[in-house]
Amino acid sequence: xxxxxxxxxxxxxxxxxxxxxxxxxxxxxxxxxxxxxxxxxxxxxxxxxxxxxxxxxxxxxxxxxxxxxxxxxxxxxxxxxxxxxxxxxxxxxxxxxxxxxxxxx
Numbered sequence: 001x002x003x004x005x006x007x008x009x010x011x012x013x014x015x016x017x018x019x020x021x022x023x024x025x026x027x028x029x030x031x032x033x034x035x036x037x038x039x040x041x042x043x044x045x046x047x048x049x050x051x052x053x054x055x056x057x058x059x060x061x062x063x064x065x066x067x068x069x070x071x072x073x074x075x076x077x078x079x080x081x082x083x084x085x086x087x088x089x090x091x092x093x094x095x096x097x098x099x100x101x102x103x104x105x
Contacts (some may be wrong), residue, residue: 005048005079006049006078006079008031008045009045011041012044014072017035019067020064020068021042053084082096
């Protein structure tokens with residue numbers, strides 16, 4: 001299977017943000033990892049390459065759960081005009097991706 005470039009938007013919830021943050025920084029060195037208010041969630045936006053959204057999602061959640069079992073992942077993976085949504089390992093649907101809106105002049 002060939003590699004595709006996916007755009008990821010995710011919300012990661014955890015009971016141990018101190019253990020999860022280094023993993024996020026290692027996995028997403030060029031992405032945006034922002035702690036949410038309350039300190040137990042992170043918002044992630046980045047681009048990744050892989051065989052499928054399902055495989056990338058599985059690899060990401062598995063890496064996070066190696067350091068903290070009670071980590072939850074809500075993610076949207078977009079590529080080639082299609083967005084696939086997941087909650088943890090479970091696919092929650094796919095839809096046509098919304099086109100990027102032009103920046104205001």
